[in-house]
Amino acid sequence: MKILVIGGTGKTGRELIKQGLEAGYRITALVRNPKKVKIDHPNLRVVQGDVLRPESFGKAFQGQDAVLSALGHKRFIVPTSILSAGTRNVIVEMEKQGIKRLICITSLGIGDSRFRMGLYYTLFAIPFILFFYFRDKAKQEDLIQESELDWTIVRPGQLTNGRRKGKYRTGKNLGSYILTLWISRADVAHFMLKQIEDPAYLHQTPGIIY
Ligand SMILES: NC(=O)c1ccc[n+]([C@@H]2O[C@H](COP(=O)([O-])OP(=O)(O)OC[C@H]3O[C@@H](n4cnc5c(N)ncnc54)[C@H](OP(=O)(O)O)[C@@H]3O)[C@@H](O)[C@H]2O)c1
Secondary structure, three states: OEEEEEOOOOHHHHHHHHHHHHOOOEEEEEEOOHHHOOOOOOOEEEEEOEOOEHHHOOOOOOOOOEEEEOOOOOOOOOOOOHHHHHHHHHHHHHHHHOOOEEEEEOOOOOHHHOOOEOHHHHHHHHHHHOHHHHHHHHHHHHHHHHOOOEEEEEEEOEEEOOOOOOOOEEEOOOOEOOOOOEEEHHHHHHHHHHHOOOHHHOOEOOEEEO
């Protein structure tokens, strides 16, 4: 199968590419800076593009079976629409190209998982640091859920750079109102790749934590 990875130069996106290639997928990575992609593999195609500039997509989406997005950024404290605007462009392009499957990371703490990132996030990080970022993530989720796509929104707890364990909890009502629970980026990527051919979480917003 052919998959398009968005955010492939990021910490989770790199894992999506690495593990996706190991699993035998043919991968296209849509990245702003191709020099940041350090993997060289016959099944990896790198296309320069920016989700905020759909005219830069070229043929990146053509013929893909699924799109996996690990889009993110660090411009937390100013009003931002990068995640929602970028995702809107991705949805439009997928619809244009007839691609149905979208698997996208947002976060615990959004939508009906509100408060499930623990007290530190609920009382401090979200209101004082991540307010605009989380507001944009909520909008990103709305756009995905309102689309006609076969979507799965993956909501991780606090991300770590730990190794892939392959053992984690996923589903509804995960996370804690008190503690911040963790999951490695490698395991988030593992779970996202599993969703490509598994409809169990179709049109759902599973959390993922250890
Ligand atoms: N940190 C946490 O504890 C935590 C918890 C829950 C959820 N999350 C979410 O999980 C996701 C992945 O996190 P991460 O740490 O792996 O992210 P990351 O390392 O910051 O990677 C973000 C990726 O998005 C790309 N990107 C940004 N703007 C773009 C644009 N306009 N066009 C194309 N690509 C663009 C970046 O490209 P460049 O390399 O060009 O910048 C990078 O590849 C994020 O949405 C994050 O908010 C994080």
